[in-house]
Amino acid sequence: MQVFLTMIYRELKRFSRSRARVIGSIINPLIWLIFFGKGWSGVFNNPMAAQLFGGVDYMTYLVPGIVAMTVFNMSFMQGITLIWDKQFGFLKEILVAPASRTEAILGRITGGALMAMIQGVIILALSFTMADLNVSGVLPALGLSFLVGIAIASMGVAIALKMTSMEGFQMIVTMIMLPMTFLSGAFYPISTMPEWMQWLAKVNPLTYAVDGSRYYLAGVEPTFGIVTDWVVLAGLAALFAGIAALEFRKATID
Template sequence: MRAITTIWYREFLNYIRDKARIISSVVMSVTMLFVFTFALGEFDTSMLGIEQIQYLLPGIIATTAFMTSISNALSVVTDKTDGFMKEFLVSPTKRSNIAVGKILGSATTAVIQGTIILAISPFFGMRYTIGMILGIYIAMIAISVTSSSIGLFLASTAKSAIGFQMQVQMLMMPMMFLSGAYVPIELLPNWIRPVVYINPVTYAVSAFRNISINTTNIPNVVLEKMGLVLKIGDFKVTPVVSISIMLIIGLVFLLLAIRAFKRTSITNKVSLKRGMH
């Protein structure tokens, strides 16, 4: 447990010391909010009693947590190339504890980043109850842990920082744009729906939007059309189901990341270092 806490704290300190990363993430999220508000064009959100910018905000919070957590895994690659990770790998610390510590640290910073966007959302007309905020944080933790697990798996198999960044960009952008965060799922072609349904960010956006927007007295047909209720065939995906799906995906990638960590060999590096002495 001490090893997990130490790794978590190190990730947290690295995050709060990097002001540029914090600011750039917030600026990017707000920029995308305005850009996609204009891109929605004639998409009518008046049936929900909200403006387009308010419709997009829950998705922006979800994707902010997603982007932050999956990108944070770059630290694993830099730790490997700088030799810091070797110190952990040669220690008696279980590699599963290293993985969990990294994931918790990454997820914590993602929740903080999402909280910043959540805190400024009232300036765009969003109003939350205590129950809504609680639900948002549960969903935020779920997508942050899941994305951190995916990022850790990618980082544990990456050979270089550039290779990892290319993998993340190839994966991150389609996952964001096929989640319904910026373009409602109903507007996407049917042939791409299977990809939408295996995307964990889809469930994050659905949960955030369903929790954040008051749906009282709004017909289910409207909620489905507007993306507040996600349906797969005749099955209605509630926020509880969405969060459960995200956590299951996160667990799968956590196990894959731990397996990759256990297969990591440091023998050659250690031998090289001893040879130099």
């Protein structure tokens, strides 16, 4: 477990030392909450809209989605740090070290998920001043965030292992992230989407994190059932982590 814990420590330490990255990761979700959430709250300030959003105001409906989206976005960026390590030779040192590659990559993924979850905690804490949220739902919502963080960090690492260009990775990830974000139900109910979009939403990991977090934090009845949300996210986290570990074990020094 020493390699696993060391990689977690490294990811958290590197993030804490990057002030610009910490500030940027907090400001971006706040922009969504303030300019998007507050703007649309006035539009949806009526009883009919409250029924559409599960009986809560739009800001309360939006916050759990933004928190899950924050964890999702930051977890995906774990792939960029992997490419960075490729370019500066640190990844080569891990590959030739007499240590378990599986432990090393799982530690890296876990560290990335924890880092993303910490940012989610900060956004959630600030959101209590903007929305009517359930304090009792914080811990289970963070549990769901951690699972989606593991799943998406693993996906980002698996993609990055196949690439050498940071620009290429960012382009591919942006193409993946935007549809997944809008299909997750973070901004509007899945039931209002066209049928073909609803089918895509059902295969989106972020959908289940948003669905479960909204149930715990806002009291909105889950679309898929809270047990389903936990089971799907746990299964996807294990699946994608396994894929990332397998790809890393096959990686070469070149």
